[in-house]
Amino acid sequence: MKSLTCFSTFVPLLFAIYLTSRIFEAPPFQVENISKAIKDGSSKELALHLDAAVEIKLGDIRGDYSKSQAELVMRDFFKKYPALDFIILQRGESSEHIHYIIGTYRSASDSFKVLVKTRAKADNLLKIYALEFTKEK
Numbered sequence: 001m002k003s004l005t006c007f008s009t010f011v012p013l014l015f016a017i018y019l020t021s022r023i024f025e026a027p028p029f030q031v032e033n034i035s036k037a038i039k040d041g042s043s044k045e046l047a048l049h050l051d052a053a054v055e056i057k058l059g060d061i062r063g064d065y066s067k068s069q070a071e072l073v074m075r076d077f078f079k080k081y082p083a084l085d086f087i088i089l090q091r092g093e094s095s096e097h098i099h100y101i102i103g104t105y106r107s108a109s110d111s112f113k114v115l116v117k118t119r120a121k122a123d124n125l126l127k128i129y130a131l132e133f134t135k136e137k
Contacts, residue, residue: 030126031091031101034116038105041083043075049118051127058133070131077133081107086114099126104136111136 030049037045047067054070056063058077065073083105090102101116117130 030118031088031099034101034118034126034128035086035088035103038103038114038116039083039086041078043071043078046074046128047071049126049128051119051121051129054128055130057131059135074131081105081110081112084108105133 115132118126
């Protein structure tokens with residue numbers, strides 16, 4: 001009888017741990033949608049994935065922007081450096097549940113290393129809170 005009590009306590013605990021781990025798992029389509037927005041050079045599509053406040057670093061220029069300001073900053077960047085390609089080199093999740101994408105963005109004139117940091121919100125959707133484009137030499 002004692003082993004049955006342990007089992008009935010242990011199984012719900014395992015199930016709760018499993019559900020909690022699934023909450024923080026980013027659906028792959030979100031990463032693909034973010035990647036596609038960058039690859040297409042679409043600030044409008046990228047804005048769908050921006051958090052309310054976004055830190056953007058474009059070379060030596062760094063700033064904190066509202067979602068609408070960040071969309072304008074990225075629109076200007078994509079106009080100046082129209083997208084030819086964006087390739088994901090690595091993606092993952094840190095122990096703090098920060099999802100990241102590392103890639104290479106190519107325009108006709110330059111290439112940039114890209115770092116996108118996202119975190120899952122209550123609805124389990126990833127929202128970008130930091131974008132970094134560093135020109136390659």
